[in-house]
Each structure stands twice: as C-alpha cells, then as structure tokens.
Amino acid sequence: MRVLVTGGSGFVGRQIVAALRASGAEVIAPSRAAADLLSADRRGKLVAEARAALLIQAAWVTRPADYWHSAANLDWATATIDLARHFAAAGGQRVILVGTCAEYDWRLADAGPWPESRPCRPATPYGAAKALAWAVIGRLGLSTANARLFSPVGRHEHPARLLPSLIQAVETGCPVATGPAALTRDVMDVRDAGAAIAALALGRVEGPVNIGSGRAFRLDALAAAVAGAGSPLVRFGTRRLSAGEPLVLLPDTGRLRREVGFVPRITPAQTVADAFVHWRGLTRAA
Numbered sequence: 001m002r003v004l005v006t007g008g009s010g011f012v013g014r015q016i017v018a019a020l021r022a023s024g025a026e027v028i029a030p031s032r033a034a035a036d037l038l039s040a041d042r043r044g045k046l047v048a049e050a051r052a053a054l055l056i057q058a059a060w061v062t063r064p065a066d067y068w069h070s071a072a073n074l075d076w077a078t079a080t081i082d083l084a085r086h087f088a089a090a091g092g093q094r095v096i097l098v099g100t101c102a103e104y105d106w107r108l109a110d111a112g113p114w115p116e117s118r119p120c121r122p123a124t125p126y127g128a129a130k131a132l133a134w135a136v137i138g139r140l141g142l143s144t145a146n147a148r149l150f151s152p153v154g155r156h157e158h159p160a161r162l163l164p165s166l167i168q169a170v171e172t173g174c175p176v177a178t179g180p181a182a183l184t185r186d187v188m189d190v191r192d193a194g195a196a197i198a199a200l201a202l203g204r205v206e207g208p209v210n211i212g213s214g215r216a217f218r219l220d221a222l223a224a225a226v227a228g229a230g231s232p233l234v235r236f237g238t239r240r241l242s243a244g245e246p247l248v249l250l251p252d253t254g255r256l257r258r259e260v261g262f263v264p265r266i267t268p269a270q271t272v273a274d275a276f277v278h279w280r281g282l283t284r285a286a
Contacts, residue, residue: 001202004052005029006037006083007059011156012098012149015194016056016201023202028052032059037079047086055087056201058098060130064160068102068242073129080133084140094143096201097134099208101150102127106246113252116148116208123244134208143206147197150212150251154190154271155278162219163272166226167279169233177238181220184248188213189266196262205259210251213264225272 003020007013008029017029028050036042037059047055057080061072084095104114105121122128134146153163162178169176188211196211223234241247256262 001025001054002050002052003027003054003056003201004047004050004087005056005058006035006046007032007057007098010058010062011158012152012190012193012197013058014156015191016058016098016197017194018191019195019198020201023198025054025198025202037083038075040082043079043083044086047083047090047092051090052087053093054096054201055084055092055094056096056098056197057083057133058197060098061126062158064158068124068126070125073125077129077133081136084137084142088140088142092142094145094201095137095140096197097130097137097144097146098197099130099134099146099148100127101148101210101249101251103131103134103146103148103208106244106249113214113250114210115252116210116255124242143204145200145206146208147200147211148208148251149193150188150210150249151185152188152190152193152211154275156190157275162222163226163275164279166223166234167276170227170231171279173233175233175235177235178223179219179237179239179241180247181218181223181236182247183219183241184216184250185219186212186250186253187215187217187222187268187271188264189268189271192264192266196256196260196264199262200256200260203260205255209255209260210253211256212251212253214251214253214257215264215268216248216250217268222268225268226276 008017105119165176
C-alpha cells in the first residue's frame, strides 16, 4: 500500500507515519517546506508525483493561540478539498481526513460520551472548516473516513498546550494558568492516536470515527499526575475556555474498538513519564 500523508511531521502526523511504516506501508510524507499545500500548483504536483492509493490529510493550522478562530481555517478547508479532487482525478482510492471533535454540536445538553451520530453544528471556525472539508470530500466518489480527534497528548506537543505547560511549571517552578479543575477530557497518548488513525486508514471502515482512549480525566487529576495533588504551581480557573467550549467533552469510542479493532495500549502514567523525559531532553539540549 502506497500512502501519501500530509502534515506528516506534525504532532499527530509523525505518529501516523510511524504506525503506517510499522505496518509495512510505503509512506510518502513530504515536509511543509517541500510541499506547500496552500499552493494550488504544489498540491497538484504532489499528488501526481506520489501516485498513492491512500491519502491521509493531517495538515492544518494548529498553533494553540490561533487555530480555533483563525481565518486560515478557510484556506485549509479549500486546500483540503482541492487536494482530494486532485487525488480522485489521479486514480486515488481512499481518503482519510484528520477531523476534530469541534465539528460536533457543543451546545447539546447530555451527560454521556458523544457518538458519531451526534449532530454537527460547529461553534468555531476550526470546527466549521473541518466539517466543510468533510462534507465535500464525502461526495467525491471515493472511500472516505473522518478521524475525529478529541484530546491527544504526549511528546512533541506545542509547548503552549496543557501537558507541556504543566511539565514546564514543575521544571521551572513558575505557576501555570489553567481552566477549571472539573474540566473533563479524554486523554489519549498521541502514539495511540496515530496508530488508531493508521488502522482506520488501512481498513475499510467509512464515515466519521471518534479517535479517543475511552478514558475520562478531570483536569485536577491530570495536574496531580504531573505536579502532585494540591500543587500551588497549578492555578485552576484562571484561564477562560474558548467560546462555547464544554466543561465535559468525551467521545464514544465504540466504533473505533468494534469496527476498526483498535484498543489503546499506552497508559496515562506512561504518557506523562515519557513527556517528562521528552521535555527535559529539550531543556538540556538548549
């Protein structure tokens, strides 16, 4: 299987590439510098040269301070749709979009994990752009799946994200502002997230599939695992949530487990320990 992975050097993308290569797939994963997807000419050239049967689109705007509301989301939706059209015209067979839980309606009041059947009514430009790209790609006549990511964490995260921020607080002694202690998310090691998306891509399952561990973690529990319970370095409730962002955001991972056959292998304790090693290594190298 010859696979073209865009965004293959990113936080999630590099783990998708690693999992694909471990499975024996032939992977083409150009760097952003080598393949500017926001250039129409580069998109067509990339697809033509790759000659891939499978496309995994993992490239997008991802900077924590910007991506929820950036105007660049529309550029990436347009680029993604055009990339998929080139891929279909070149004889490609299957497209996997790395989507997001932000495609779902955040305003519905329910207590349980969200299934893929939950209505999509994005509250942010990021979610709306991903949903737009998915709606169009699904009509190109190809085999398609939307890997809707929830809360991957681990090595190579942007330093402004939650887990690196907690680790840096411990390492430097400087307090970190966070959301409310009761904030609850599905914590999935990014290596498991990449492996789950690779398994989805190499299989035949179509449509939206939630990518998560199926484990719920409150923010205060995650902070305790990193900094210790009651640490004065973690200042809960001093950072506002994004507009409309729910306090509890959890996926129903039944489809991932039953149909894709994927079960996470890495525990949260392993994730935290490995992230500490990663960030300490970067600090010493600097």
